[in-house]
Amino acid sequence: MSGITLVNQVKASKFLSGMLQPVAEAFVNAAGYRKLGLRYDDVLREETDIIREAVNRLPEDESYARVFRMKTAFQYSLSHTIATKENTLKPEDDIRYLTPIIDEVAAEFAEKEDFNNIKSFSK
Numbered sequence: 550m551s552g553i554t555l556v557n558q559v560k561a562s563k564f565l566s567g568m569l570q571p572v573a574e575a576f577v578n579a580a581g582y583r584k585l586g587l588r589y590d591d592v593l594r595e596e597t598d599i600i601r602e603a604v605n606r607l608p609e610d611e612s613y614a615r616v617f618r619m620k621t622a623f624q625y626s627l628s629h630t631i632a633t634k635e636n637t638l639k640p641e642d643d644i645r646y647l648t649p650i651i652d653e654v655a656a657e658f659a660e661k662e663d664f665n666n667i668k669s670f671s672k
Contacts, residue, residue, distance in 0.1 A: 574640075583638040584631040585622035590647035591615055599658055603650040611646055 559565045577583065582592050595601050607615065625631060632638075 577640075581631075582622075583640070583643060585625050586632045586636050586638055587618055587622050588638060588643050588646070590645055591618055591622075593647065593651075599651060599654050600647075602654045603647055606650050606654070607647065615646075 559569060580592075582589070593600055595604060604612070604615075621632075621636075
């Protein structure tokens with residue numbers, strides 16, 4: 550995929566990134582997952598084969614931390630509370646740990662699909 554994407558154009562333009570950054574921050578704050586101690590990749594739904602495979606490929610310690618964050622957030626949800634200031638996730642701690650693995654798995658699935666759809670031309 551060597552095409553120009555909208556994300557790259559926005560990141561390259563100082564005007565567009567400056568204009569959209571406050572909107573993006575407001576959206577993240579409205580989503581509220583950081584108030585429960587979750588990272589962005591924790592809220593991705595495991596309904597596709599790609600995300601399921603990516604979660605299976607996580608290192609054991611990262612997988613354990615992910616499950617712990619999700620159980621803690623569920624407990625906050627049951628008690629109708631949010632995390633304390635110390636437990637609220639800070640923006641600099643919201644690191645994409647699953648997204649690189651998802652990209653890798655998606656590329657593998659696409660390559661497998663391309664390989665399975667090879668057509669032979671014989672005379």
